[in-house]
Amino acid sequence: MKKEQDKMEKIISLAKRRGFVFPSSEIYGGYSAIYDYGSYGVELANNIKVAWWKATVQLREDIVGLDSAIFMHPKTWEASGHVGGFSDPLAECKNCNSRLRVDHLLEDIGVLADEKMSEEEINKLFDENKNKIKCPKCGKQEFSEAKKFNLLVKSNLGNFTSDWEKDPAYLRGETCQGIYLNYKNVVDTARVKIPFGIAQIGKAFRNEITARQFIFRTREFEQMEMQYFTHPDKEMEEYEKLRQARWQYYLDLGIKEENLKWHKHENLVFYAKEAYDIEYNYPFGFKELEGVHARGNYDLSQHAKFSGQKLEYSDTATNEKYVPHIIESSVGVGRTMLAVLTDAYTEEKLEDDDIRIVMKFPKKLAPVKVAVFPLMKNKENLVVKAKEIYNDLKQEYMCEFDDNGNVGKRYRRQDEIGTPYCITVDFDTIEKDNTVTVRDRDTMEQERVKIEELKNYLEDKLK
């Protein structure tokens, strides 16, 4: 356990030190469960989103994209069940007054609880296991009853009275509702035929009580969701295909397969057909990275009922009309990022007993692809040549120019941000053969490459 905590702390520390992730509003003492991405974090997050979009939309002729707004008609959240049922079970420690997620406490001792359980069901499980549960803060065993607390974040958008809380506009708790609301628009405009999918990347908000584990669970977060509309008879067949595709996606992304596993949900909500999560082996253990769920026709039926609109599909070939069933894949950018950071974090013992910290990101996810150095910063001809190479390569890749300190220090810095290739311009470049040193992040091996061949060389390596 100690070792795992160490790894988490090391990742958090590197993420801060190297500008991947900052706690929000740090100058004001932080703002709970909210994080900001720094200069390398935003590159990493963007690369993750590009990879997801490419696999989900660009390479699929049956899936189209969407970008719906964060705000939706408040009825959306009544129809979806979020106003009535989207809640976490909370208890208070009677000793230290910490507010605790009861489902998490149960999970920690191996008792499967579900946020969809009713207050009574959760309290029954809680009572049966109270003697095994200790407050994570103070270690005492006195708790209040579990109460369910709604997770939707409210706002006064469009309401200019003082009692807007009675009739709030919600910040979306998940992006997929925007997909359901646009189902009809997409069918009418995108020339899609069932089965087809709609994909979206966007922010969502949840009033999480306990923020746990860094960027794993945050109150503001970004989702990448795909909803796939099928014929009722084909739902499970398509579901199996989607599960395979999503597993393959993580392998293609460069995640180590031994760090991934399937987790099957035992307590399904009444409308769900089947639900699996892809779990990742985070420093705190295997936890949900992505949900792949078969949801029946619940979502469209609910919105049809609440809106009074027909959300059917007319099959022109068979003249059949039906409400499509939906299978979904849903993953967070932050959770993917934490998985990628965990997968990449490597400590290596060097010959001189020094420890090298290197982020072995898959090359396509690396925030910076190439760093260019002049061997010395006070030799003008080296600097001019290095700048020339940098200006040329930055047209193709996210590049960095660095002339600070010695080359060894620059390598260490680039290793910690996971830059796959470092190029050094030295005296041989200028005086002898117009070649540069290219150093490989993972092997630390160096080779001389002719400047005119650099672009081809890198294109080949970074493919």
Ligand SMILES: [Zn+2]
């Ligand atoms: Zn306590």
